[in-house]
Amino acid sequence: MTSEFSYKNSKVITIGIVSELTGLTIRQIRYYEERKLIFPKRSEQGNRQYSFNDVEQLINIANKREEGVQTFEIRQDMLKEKRKKSGSQLRDELLRGQINAQFGVNKDR
Amino acid sequence: MTSEFSYKNSKVITIGIVSELTGLTIRQIRYYEERKLIFPKRSEQGNRQYSFNDVEQLINIANKREEGVQTFEIRQDMLKEKRKKSGSQLRDELLRGQINAQFGVNKDR
DNA sequence: CGTGTAAGGAATTCTGACACG
DNA sequence: CGTGTAAGGAATTCTGACACG
Numbered sequence: 001m002t003s004e005f006s007y008k009n010s011k012v013i014t015i016g017i018v019s020e021l022t023g024l025t026i027r028q029i030r031y032y033e034e035r036k037l038i039f040p041k042r043s044e045q046g047n048r049q050y051s052f053n054d055v056e057q058l059i060n061i062a063n064k065r066e067e068g069v070q071t072f073e074i075r076q077d078m079l080k081e082k083r084k085k086s087g088s089q090l091r092d093e094l095l096r097g098q099i100n101a102q103f104g105v106n107k108d109r
Numbered sequence: 110m111t112s113e114f115s116y117k118n119s120k121v122i123t124i125g126i127v128s129e130l131t132g133l134t135i136r137q138i139r140y141y142e143e144r145k146l147i148f149p150k151r152s153e154q155g156n157r158q159y160s161f162n163d164v165e166q167l168i169n170i171a172n173k174r175e176e177g178v179q180t181f182e183i184r185q186d187m188l189k190e191k192r193k194k195s196g197s198q199l200r201d202e203l204l205r206g207q208i209n210a211q212f213g214v215n216k217d218r
Numbered sequence: 219c220g221t222g223t224a225a226g227g228a229a230t231t232c233t234g235a236c237a238c239g
Numbered sequence: 240c241g242t243g244t245a246a247g248g249a250a251t252t253c254t255g256a257c258a259c260g
Contacts, residue, residue, distance in 0.1 A: 007116040007117055007161045008116055010161075012121075012122050012126050012130070013121050013122065014123055014126075014230080014231080014251095015230085015231070016229095016230065016231080017121050017123075017152075017158070021121070025242075025243085026230095026231080027241090027242060027243065027244085028241080028242070030232090031240095031241065031242070035241095043126075043250095045231090045232090045249075045250055045251095046231085046232065046233090046249095046250095047230085047231060047232075047250080047251090048231080048232090049126070052116045052119075065241090070240070070241090071240080071241080072240090123230095123251080123252080124251085124252070125250095125251065125252080134221075134222085135251095135252080136220090136221060136222065136223085137220080137221070139253090140219095140220065140221070144220095152229095154228075154229055154230095154252090154253090155228095155229095155252085155253065155254090156229080156230090156251085156252060156253075157252080157253090174220090179219075179220090180219080180220080181219090
């Protein structure tokens with residue numbers, strides 16, 4: 001239901017290209033993953049694969065880092081953002097639930 | 110002017126991933142390039158880089174091939190399509206030219 | 219014509235670690 | 240803490256070619 005294909009979120013970009021796209025070194029990109037700021041998918045053999053969204057995220061991280069913000073703080077902010085989003089998603093869920101109840105929409109997976 | 114960044118047209122996907130995305134073998138993908146059906150960018154060391162647009166194009170090619178259409182014919186059709194597009198682009202150009210003339214827009218590069 | 223494959227080589231990516239500050 | 244680097248190895252990609260049908 002919430003499943004439209006999205007170029008922006010497809011994890012198809014290898015780390016070398018992400019490095020070019022962001023201006024970050026491969027070392028930095030891996031480190032930000034270690035600090036849980038970014039979550040690439042892994043190919044079968046373990047190669048990292050990023051989305052355009054990840055690339056944008058990394059650019060934001062790079063900007064924060066230039067301002068001297070530590071990875072820990074960046075992570076805190078990200079978690080806050082996520083909580084906010086989860087909140088509105090939750091409201092959506094509830095709303096949808098009401099509508100479904102009203103119209104008798106099929107609810108199984 | 111016609112320069113908005115587009116995820117769809119960014120050449121950032123390596124051939125292995127394109128292979129997974131399309132279901133085509135790497136050999137096939139390279140061959141369709143040889144037949145001028147697809148035009149990946151090349152990295153500094155010569156590695157092919159494709160866009161999501163290229164991936165879609167390849168899927169179309171794969172469908173045609175399954176119907177038995179030869180690469181040559183596929184190419185013919187692509188060229189026809191391109192000519193049609195060029196036509197409308199040309200009209201746009203002309204229109205823009207008129208507007209620019211009317212409003213005295215700066216025309217140098 | 220369209221695709222598979224073995225060949226040889228170069229570039230990519232991975233992990234864990236030591237270094238520096 | 241954040242990043243660089245050398246190390247060793249595995250997987251990726253490249254080209255040109257022979258094969259088959």
